Amino acid sequence: MKELLVIFISTILINNLVLAYFLGICPFLGVSGKLASSFGMGMAVTFVMTLSTTICWLIYNLLLVPFNLYFLQYVVFILVIASLVQMVEMFVRKFSPMLYNALGIYLPLITTNCAILGAALFMVSRNYGFIESVVFGFSGGLGFSLVLLIMAGIREDLKFCDVPRVFRGAPITLITAGLLAMVFLAFTGLLNG
Amino acid sequence: MKEFTRGLWYEHPTFRQLLGMCPTLAVTTSAVNGLSMGAAVIFVLFFSSLIVSLMKNVVPAQVRIAVYTVIIAAFVTLVDIFFKAYIPDVSKNLGPYLPLIIVNCIILGRCEAFASKMPVIKSLKDALGMGLGFTWGLFLLSSIRELLGNRTILGYQILPAGYDPLIIMILPAGAFLTLGFLVALMNRIEQR
Amino acid sequence: MGTSLIVLGGLGFIFAALLAFLNNKLKVDEDPDVARVLAVLPGINCGACGFSGCKAYAQKVVEERNIFNGCLPGGGVVNDKVSCIIGLDAGQNSDIRKIAVCKCMAGDINKRKSNNYSGPLTCSAANITAGAIDCVFGCIGYGDCVKACPVNAISVKDGRVNIDADKCLGCGICVKSCPRELFSIIERRAESVYVGCNNKDSALNVKKVCSAGCIGCGICQKMAPGAFKVENMLSCYDQSYKGDESKIEIAKSKCPTKCIYDIV
Amino acid sequence: MKETVKIIAVLTVVCLLSSALLSYFSGITFARIEQNGIDAINDAIRVLAPQAVRNEEFSVSGLAVYRLFDAGDNNFGYAFIAQGQGYAGTIKMMVLTDMAISEINGMAVLESVETPGLGAKIKENSFRGQFVGLSVIPQIILLKDKISNKNEVQAITGATISSRSVVRILNDRIEELKENIK
Numbered sequence: 001m002k003e004l005l006v007i008f009i010s011t012i013l014i015n016n017l018v019l020a021y022f023l024g025i026c027p028f029l030g031v032s033g034k035l036a037s038s039f040g041m042g043m044a045v046t047f048v049m050t051l052s053t054t055i056c057w058l059i060y061n062l063l064l065v066p067f068n069l070y071f072l073q074y075v076v077f078i079l080v081i082a083s084l085v086q087m088v089e090m091f092v093r094k095f096s097p098m099l100y101n102a103l104g105i106y107l108p109l110i111t112t113n114c115a116i117l118g119a120a121l122f123m124v125s126r127n128y129g130f131i132e133s134v135v136f137g138f139s140g141g142l143g144f145s146l147v148l149l150i151m152a153g154i155r156e157d158l159k160f161c162d163v164p165r166v167f168r169g170a171p172i173t174l175i176t177a178g179l180l181a182m183v184f185l186a187f188t189g190l191l192n193g
Numbered sequence: 194m195k196e197f198t199r200g201l202w203y204e205h206p207t208f209r210q211l212l213g214m215c216p217t218l219a220v221t222t223s224a225v226n227g228l229s230m231g232a233a234v235i236f237v238l239f240f241s242s243l244i245v246s247l248m249k250n251v252v253p254a255q256v257r258i259a260v261y262t263v264i265i266a267a268f269v270t271l272v273d274i275f276f277k278a279y280i281p282d283v284s285k286n287l288g289p290y291l292p293l294i295i296v297n298c299i300i301l302g303r304c305e306a307f308a309s310k311m312p313v314i315k316s317l318k319d320a321l322g323m324g325l326g327f328t329w330g331l332f333l334l335s336s337i338r339e340l341l342g343n344r345t346i347l348g349y350q351i352l353p354a355g356y357d358p359l360i361i362m363i364l365p366a367g368a369f370l371t372l373g374f375l376v377a378l379m380n381r382i383e384q385r
Numbered sequence: 386m387g388t389s390l391i392v393l394g395g396l397g398f399i400f401a402a403l404l405a406f407l408n409n410k411l412k413v414d415e416d417p418d419v420a421r422v423l424a425v426l427p428g429i430n431c432g433a434c435g436f437s438g439c440k441a442y443a444q445k446v447v448e449e450r451n452i453f454n455g456c457l458p459g460g461g462v463v464n465d466k467v468s469c470i471i472g473l474d475a476g477q478n479s480d481i482r483k484i485a486v487c488k489c490m491a492g493d494i495n496k497r498k499s500n501n502y503s504g505p506l507t508c509s510a511a512n513i514t515a516g517a518i519d520c521v522f523g524c525i526g527y528g529d530c531v532k533a534c535p536v537n538a539i540s541v542k543d544g545r546v547n548i549d550a551d552k553c554l555g556c557g558i559c560v561k562s563c564p565r566e567l568f569s570i571i572e573r574r575a576e577s578v579y580v581g582c583n584n585k586d587s588a589l590n591v592k593k594v595c596s597a598g599c600i601g602c603g604i605c606q607k608m609a610p611g612a613f614k615v616e617n618m619l620s621c622y623d624q625s626y627k628g629d630e631s632k633i634e635i636a637k638s639k640c641p642t643k644c645i646y647d648i649v
Numbered sequence: 650m651k652e653t654v655k656i657i658a659v660l661t662v663v664c665l666l667s668s669a670l671l672s673y674f675s676g677i678t679f680a681r682i683e684q685n686g687i688d689a690i691n692d693a694i695r696v697l698a699p700q701a702v703r704n705e706e707f708s709v710s711g712l713a714v715y716r717l718f719d720a721g722d723n724n725f726g727y728a729f730i731a732q733g734q735g736y737a738g739t740i741k742m743m744v745l746t747d748m749a750i751s752e753i754n755g756m757a758v759l760e761s762v763e764t765p766g767l768g769a770k771i772k773e774n775s776f777r778g779q780f781v782g783l784s785v786i787p788q789i790i791l792l793k794d795k796i797s798n799k800n801e802v803q804a805i806t807g808a809t810i811s812s813r814s815v816v817r818i819l820n821d822r823i824e825e826l827k828e829n830i831k
Contacts, residue, residue, distance in 0.1 A: 015738070020365055023293070025214035059396070067388045071274060071675040074292045075266040075667055076396060082259040083400040087407055094411040111258050114215045114296045121289045160513075162505030164377075166384065170211050171377035178369030185366065188764070189736050189810055253652060255408050256401060256660045263397070263660075267667030271674055278678035281685040360764075389672040390665060397664025398657060405653040 004135050006191055007128075011136055012143040013187040017115045019180060021122075024115030024144055028151065029173055038152040042145025046138065048088060048110050049119050052081050053137030056120040057130055077120045085111045115144055150180065196315050200322030206299045207330035207372075208379040213299035217331060218368040219290045224347045227335030229283045231328025233276070233291060235321070237268045238300050242308040242320035249309045261304050266295045299327060337371055338362045418447045418470055425466045426456055447471060482573045483555030485538075485548055489524035489567050490581030490646055493544030495597035496520060512564035519594040522584040524567055533562030550648070573648065576630045578622055578637060582644045585617040599644045608636035620645075690715075690743075694728045697745040697755035704728065709829045712822075717745075724748065729826060730759075733818035736810045738762035740771070740818060744780070750827055753789075753819070756780035768811035776805055776812070785823050791816045 017023040024045070031041045056077050064073055089107045093100045110116060119140045123133045154176055163172050206212045216234075220226040244264050252260050273291050276284040284291065294300065303323055308316040336346050342362030344352040361367045422443040434456055436442040446452055450471050455464040502517040504510050508529040511517060518525060526544040531537075538552035539559060546567075560568045567583055580599055584591045588600035601618030609632035613620050622645070626633075637645045694701055694715060703722070704715040714729040726748055732741040741760040746753055758772045770776055783789065784799040791813055796803050804812035 022215045022218040022365065022368065025218065026212065029211055029214065063392055063396075067392060069389050069392055071270060071671055072389055072393055072668060074270045074273070074295060075263055075393060075664075075671070078262045078266045078295050079259060079396060079400060079664070082262045083404055086255070086259065086404060090407050090411040111262065111296075114293045117296050118215075118289065118293055121292055125289060160505060160507060160510040162507060162510070166377045166380040167373075171373045171380065174369050174373030174376065178366045178373060181364075181366035181369055182361070185364065252659055253656050255404055256656050259400070259404070260660060260663050263663050263667055267670055270671050274671075274675055274678050274682070278681040278685065281682075281689070360767075364764075389668045393668035394661055394665040398661040401657040401660035404660075405656040408656070409653065 004132065007132055007135050008139045010191060011139040012146060013184065014190055016143045016147060016184055017118060017140050018144055018147045019177070019184045021118060023118040024113050027110075027113055028144075028148060028177070029170065032148055032151040032173070033155055035149065035152045035156060038148040039145070042141070042148050044107055044110060045113060045115065045144050046141025048081075048085060048107075049116050049141040049144075050134065050137040051088070052084055052116055053119050053123050053133050053140075054130075055080055055084065057123060057128070057133040060124055061130075073121075073124065077117060081116055081120070082111050115140065147180070147184075151177065154180075194318075196318040197322040200319065200324070200326040201329075202326070204323075205326045205330060205379075206323055207327060207334075208376050210302075211376075212302055213297045213327060214372075215293060216290050216297060217327075217334065218365070218372060220287055221331055221335035221338055221368060222363045223286075223339045223343070223345075224332060224335045225283065226286050227331035228328065229276075229280070230287060230290070231324070231331045233269075233272045233287075234294060234297065234299065234327050235324030236272055237265060237294055238303060238320045238324045239317065240268050241265045241300060241304055242316045243313065245304045246308040246311065246313045246316040257309075258301075261301065261309075262295060265300055265304070269294045299323060334368075334371055334375060337375075338367055342367060416447050419443050421470050422446055422467055425463055425470065427463065483570050484550060484553050484573045484648060485555060485557070485559050485568050485570055486579045486581075486646075486648060487524065487530075487546040487548065487567050488569065488579070488581060488583040489520075489522070489565075490545060490644065491520075491523055491595050491597040493526075495595050496523060496526075496544060497594050509564045520584060520591075520598070522565065522586070523582070523595065523598070525565065529564070530559040530562045530568065533558050571624050571648065576633065577624065577648045578633055578645050579648060580613075580620045580622055580644055581646045582619065582642075585619045587618055591618075597642055597644055600642060602641060604639050604641065605636040605645065608639055609633050612636065693743045693757050693759060694745075697728060697743065697757055698726070700725070701728075710825045714826065714830075726754065727826070727830070729822065731818050731822035732760075733814065733821065735761060735763055735814040735818075736768045736808070740811075740814060742815070742818070744819065744822075746785075746823075746826075750823060750830065751784065751786050753780050753783045753785060756819075763808070763811050767805070767808040770805045770808060771811055771815055779803065785820075788820050789816050 011017070015021065018025065018028050027041055027045075032038050059076060059080060060073060064070060064076065085107055092107070119137055123136055128136055151173075155173065158172065158176070167175070200206060204210060207214075207217055213234075216230055220230045241261075241264050245261055248260070269292055272294075273284070276287070276291065303320060307319050311319070340346050340351055341359045344350055344354075344356055344358055359367070362371065423440060426439040426443060434442045434453060436445055442456070446467060450473070452464055452467055452471070452473065456467065497519045498517050499519055500517055502511060502514065504514060506527045508525040508527045511525050511527060524544070524546055526541055526546075528539075528541045530546065531539045531541055535556065535558060536552050536554055538549040538554075540547045540549070550573075555570050555573070557568075557570045560566070560570065565583070569579075571577060571579065582595075582597070582599035584595065584598045588602065591598040591600050599618075599620050601615050601620065603615045603620075605613040605620050606615050609628075611623065611628055612626040612633055613622055613636060615621075690713075691704075694704060694717065698717055700719045701717040702720050703718040705718075706713055706715050708714065709729070712730045712732065714727055716724055717726050717728055719725050726746055727750070728743060728745050730741065731744055732739055734740075739760065740758065740763070743757045743759055744753055745755040756777055758777070761769070761771065763769045763771060779802045782799070783802065786800065788800065790798075790801050791804050792801050793804050793809065802812070802816060
C-alpha cells in the first residue's frame with residue numbers, strides 16, 4: 001500500500017510527466033488556453049492513460065515476455081493505444097452523447113499525445129507490477145491534468161498583462177512553463193525528507 | 194524546391210509550428226544528443242513518408258491512424274535497435290525519448306497532412322526539409338543549454354573555468370526558458 | 386521470426402476486427418444533412434451564431450430546420466446554401482450582410498486624458514482601473530479588438546478605431562473583445578448611419594471629457610423624426626428606419642459635435 | 650461487409666510486414682546488443698579492479714554479483730550491483746569488495762538522475778574516492794563533519810540526502826550479500 005502511495009504522489013508532483021519528462025507538451029501548449037477545455041482534455045487523458053497502461057501491461061507481460069519479443073513493444077503499444085482511443089471514441093459517441101460533446105474533440109488528439117505512450121514505456125522500464133501500473137497510469141493522467149489546469153489558470157490571467165509583442169503567444173507560455181517547472185522542482189525529495 | 198525549403202525556415206517545425214516538443218525539450222541537454230535525435234527523426238520521417246505516401250489510397254479511414262502509427266513505430270524500432278547495437282552510449286542518453294519519436298507530432302502530422310495527400314517525390318522533399326529543420330533547431334537549442342549549463346559544446350570546453358555553470362539550464366525548467374526565448378527571437382527576426 | 390509474426394499479426398488482426406466490428410455495431414446514425422451543412426459553413430468556429438462551433442450549429446440547424454440568426458461570417462451566400470439544404474426558402478437571406486461599427490469615434494485630439502495610467506496596455510486591464518482617458522464610456526484605444534479580429538479588419542489610428550469595410554465579416558467577435566461593449570453589428574445598407582458615441586452623461590459632463598461626444602441635444606431627433614431617438618442623453622439611430630434619406634443627411638450636418646457617421 | 654474485410658486486411662498485413670522487418674533486423678543485431686551490455690559491465694569492473702581478468706556472474710536477490718579472478722586465476726573479491734531510491738530517482742552502482750565482504754575497494758555510479766551540481770557529485774572523485782579501503786564493519790556511517798574511523802564517509806555539502814541514500818543502499822546490499830555468500 002505504501003509503495004502505491006509513493007508512486008501516486010511522486011508521479012503527480014515529483015516526476016510529473018509534463019514538467020519533468022516533457023511528455024504531452026503539444027496538447028499542453030495547445031489546449032491550455034481556457035480552463036474549461038483543459039479540464040475536458042485532462043479528464044480524457046486520465047481515462048485513456050489508465051486504460052492503456054492497464055492493457056499494455058497485460059499484453060507485455062502475458063505475450064511479449066513469454067515469447068521473448070521485447071523488440072516488438074513499441075509497435076504493439078502504439079497499436080493498442082491507437083485502436084483503444086478509436087474504440088473509446090466510438091463507445092462514448094454511441095452511449096453517452098453528453099460525454100462525447102464534452103470530451104469528443106480531444107480524443108483524436110490523444111493518440112498523438114506522447115504522455116500516453118511515455119507512460120506505457122516508463123511502466124515497462126520501471127518494472128511495475130499490475131496494480132502499480134494501474135495506479136501509475138491513473139496518477140500520470142492526474143498529474144497531466146493538474147499542470148494543464150494550473151497553466152490554463154495562469155494563461156487566462158496573462159491576457160490582462162502587457163506582454164512584449166515578440167513574446168506573445170507561444171514564447172510567454174513556454175517561459176511560464178519553465179517557471180512552473182522550477183516550482184515543481186521544489187517537490188523533489190518530498191518523499192525522502 | 195518549395196517543399197524542401199519550407200521546413201527549414203518558414204514552417205520550421207520547432208520554432209514556428211511548435212511541433213514535436215517533447216524530444217525537443219527532453220534530449221537537448223547536450224549537443225550530441227540533439228544531433229543524434231535529429232538524425233533519427235530524419236530517417237524515420239523519410240521512410241514513413243515514403244510508405245504512407247505510397248499507401249495513401251488503400252488505407253480505410255477507420256484504421257488510418259492505427260496503420261500510420263504502426264508503420265512509424267516499425268521504423269522507430271529499427272532505429273532503436275540500430276542505435277543500441279552500434280552507438281550504445283547515445284542510445285542510453287536518449288533513453289525513452291527515442292521510442293517517443295513514434296508519437297512525435299512532426300512525423301504523424303507530416304504523414305497526416307502532407308504525405309497522405311501528395312505524390313511520393315513531393316512528400317519525400319517535404320520530409321527531408323522538415324527533418325533537417327528539426328535537426329538544426331535541436332542543435333541550436335542543445336548547444337545553448339550545454340554551453341550555459343556545462344561550459345561545453347559537443348564536449349569541447351568553450352567557456353573559461355571561471356564561469357559558474359547555470360545548472361538550471363540542463364534541468365527541465367531551462368529547456369522551457371531557452372525555447373521560449375528562441376521562439377521570441379524568431380518572432381523578432383520575422384518582424385523586421 | 387515465427388512467433389513474432391504470429392503475435393503482431395494476431396494482435397493486428399484482433400484489433401482490426403474489433404475496430405471493424407465496433408464500427409458497424411456502434412455506428413451513430415447522423416443525418417447526412419449535418420455533414421452537408423458543415424461542408425458549406427466556413428469552419429472557423431467563431432461562435433458568432435451563438436453555438437459552440439460550426440459543428441454544433443450544423444447539428445442544431447438540421448435538427449430544428451431553422452437557420453436561427455444565420456452564419457455571420459459566411460453571410461448571405463452561405464445562409465442561402467444552408468437554407469437550401471434544410472429545405473427552407475432561400476431568397477430571404479441574400480441581402481443580409483453585416484458589419485461592425487464602433488460607438489466611440491473620438492480620436493486622441495478629442496478625448497481628454499488627465500489620468501496617469503501606467504498599467505498594462507490592454508483595454509481589459511485599463512478598464513479595471515479608470516484607464517487613461519477621462520471618459521468612462523468611450524474607447525480606451527489599446528486595441529483589444531485589433532487582436533481579437535480574425536480577419537484583421539480593425540486598426541487603431543490616432544486613438545480612433547478604424548473598421549475596414551471590405552474585410553469585416555460582421556462575425557461579432559470584436560463585440561465580445563471590447564470591455565466597454567462599444568461594438569455593435571448592424572446591417573450593411575448604403576444609407577445607414579450610426580452615432581459614434583457611447584457617453585450617457587449630461588451635456589456638461591460630456592463636454593468636460595470629449596469634444597466629439599453626443600451631448601443629447603436632440604437636434605437630430607427634430608431634423609429626422611423616427612430615424613433618431615435620444616435616450617439617457619444619448620442619441621441612437623434606428624436601423625429599421627425606412628423614411629426619407631435626405632432628412633438623415635440634414636441631421637448629420639446639423640449635429641453640433643458631428644458625431645453621426647456613415648457606415649463605410 | 651467489404652469495408653470490414655478491408656479494415657482487417659490492411660491492418661493485419663501492415664502488422665505482419667512490420668513484424669517481419671523487425672524480427673529480421675533484430676536477429677542480425679541481437680548478438681551485438683547482448684555484447685554491448687556485457688562490455689559495459691566489464692568496462693565498469695575493469696575501471697574499479699584493473700587486475701581482474703575474468704569474472705563469473707551470479708545473482709543475489711535479483712541483482713548481479715561478479716566473482717573476480719586475477720591473472721593467476723585466484724578469486725580475489727566480488728564486484729556487485731547495488732541500486733535503490735536516491736533523492737530524485739534510482740541510483741545504480743557497481744561496487745568492489747574483498748572476499749570476506751569486510752571492505753569496499755571502489756565504487757562507480759552506473760545510473761543516477763540526481764540534481765546536477767549537487768546530488769550528481771556522488772559521481773565525482775571527491776565523494777567516490779572515499780569508497781576505497783572503506784571498512785563495512787559493522788556498517789558504513791555517514792558524517793557531516795570530519796571523519797576519523799575507517800568505516801566513515803563524509804557527506805557532500807548541500808546533498809546530504811543523496812549521500813545518505815548511497816550509504817543506505819550500500820549497507821542494505823552488503824547485508825544481503827553477507828547472508829547469501831558464505
